[in-house]
Amino acid sequence: MHTPPSDDLATPETAASAPRPAEPGGPRRAASPWRGRVMAAGLMLAALNLRPAVTSLGPLLEEVRDDLGMSGTVAGVLTSVPPACFALFGLAAPRLARRWGPGAIVCAGLAAIATGLLLRPFAGGTVVFLAASALALAGIAVSNILMPVIVKRWFPDRVGAMTGLYSMGLSLGTAAAAAATVPMTDALGGSWRSGLGVWALLAAVALVPWLFLARTGASGTEASGTDAGGTDADTDDAPAPAPAAAPAMRITRSPLAWAxxxxxxxxxTAAYISMGWMPQIFRDAGVSASTSGLLLAVMMAMGVPLAFVLPRIAARLRHQGVLVVVLGVFGLTGYAGLWLAPAEGAWAWAVLLGIANCAFPLALTMIGMRTRTHAGVVRLSAFAQSVGYLLSIPGPLLVGVLYQHSGGWGQPLALMAGFMVPQIVAGVLAGRDRHIEDEG
Structure with a gap:
């Protein structure tokens, strides 16, 4: 049985949006405005590093498999590692932050990313490659959890603006790694080891401001948005205080929470299948490796504008099920196109599937809309994400198994399209105008 996460397990999204108890005397002002600017630069640089470990691998997966003797099933395991690490290591982040401070843990996370990416090119076998990847992904998991916590604490008057900057950096890093990995690999001599290892440099650069922030005790209670360069006009981004009463029922007994x-x-599941397998689908259809990387970049880049648009639309609707259905139709159309004409309509399918993958910001928005209290937001977000990431682990693995045993992409694409059906059904149920507190 799944043990319900405790209320102190803040997640990336609730940390950025949920109000925190006021500290004695309120947040202290920064000694100098430039420290807030260093924090803003650190956030942007860290966000750029939260996906390249995943999306840089997809365009070179074929070369990695051939060199390391990796079967399709093992490659499926590899594409399942990111959500597994996010589900497992992410749960430890809040406790580590209470012990050492969020700035120090983000710094350690970036060091783990850099180390893992640096070690991957030296792997002589699959086990070492998986271990190095897991190290990098563990660093991503804790950083992904705690960076929005720091946004809330350091920029309380500019939560919307700084979260937008963080989200933009996340999407930009995702797309850049997918698009640039193959060209950089060619420029560095054609070895996948160089093409993957070069991303350790970006993580090392991001580590510099966080070393300073960790040394100066950047727990996030020292600055405000105004000190960091904000203005009074930015205060509209700060969330209104919410009641702190806990839900009357256990979260595991809530049908809404399970939906x-x-x-x-x-x-x-759809997102990690796309990041891990979509370039291989295009390559097997005759698309070049560099173009396959660009196609994945297009899919990921769709999240940059839509991540700002979808939450605004969702907030104006009483029932978000219509948006769930629309995104699902885009996904089903994209999978059908990949099955019928994967190379001829590659760019169109990439756009359609990129739009479908924007169910992620919609899910985050719905989590906030399905609760009335601060404690409810924390519980629902922690439960939905931890259980959700665990549910997503088998998907990429099953795709790899079907690909290896069928020798083509017909059955895997049918599975991907099949996954879209329960996603739509659950999303429609979760999109109803109700709150988990009312289910008690």
Missing amino acids: MAVFFGFQA
Whole structure:
């Protein structure tokens, strides 16, 4: 049985949006405005590093498999590692932050990313490659959890603006790694080891401001948005205080919470299948490796504008099920196109599937709309994401198994399209105008 996460397990999204108890005397002002600017630069640089470990591998997966003797099933395990690490290591982040401070843990996370990416090119076998990847992904998991916590604490008057900057950096790093890995590999001599290892340099650069922030005790209670360069006009981004009463029922007994978890899990499944396998699908259809990377970059880049648009639309609707259905139709159309004409309509399918993958920001928005209290937000977000990421682990693995045993992409694409059905059903149920507190 799944043990419900405790209320102190803040997640990336609730940390950025949920109000925190006021500290004695309120937040202290920064000694100098430039420290806030260093923090803003650190956030942007860290966000750029939270996906390249995943999306840089997809375009070179064929070369990695051939060199390391990796079967399709093992490659499926590799593509399942990211959500597994996010589900497992992410749960430890809040406790580590209480012990050492969020700035120090983000710094350690970036060091783990840099180390893992640096070690991957030296792997002589699959086990070492998986271990190095897991190290990098563990660093991503804790950083992904705690960076929005720091946004809330350091920029309380500019939460919207700084979260937007962080989200933009996340999407930009995702797309850049997918698009640039193959060209950089060619420029560095054609070895996948160089093409993957070069991303350790970006993580090392991001580590510099966090070393300073960790040394100066950047717990996030020292600055405000105004000190960091904000203005009074930015105060509209700060969330209004919410009641702190806990939900009357256990989260595991909430049908709404389970609907949210299933919806989150299947949209995560689609995302990690896309990041891990989509370049290989295009390459097997005759598309070049560099173009396959660009196609993945297009899919990931769709999240940059839509991550700002979808939450605004969702907030104006009483029932978000219509958006769930629309995104699902885009996904089903994209999978059908990949099955019928993968190379001829490659760019169109990439756009359609990129739009479908924007179920992620919609899921985050719905989590906030399905609760009335601060404690409810924390519980629902922690439960939906931890259970959701666990549910997403088998998907990429099953795709790899079907690909190896069928020798083509017909059955895997049918599975991907099949996953879209429970995603739509669960999303429609989760999109109803109700709150988990009312289910008690």
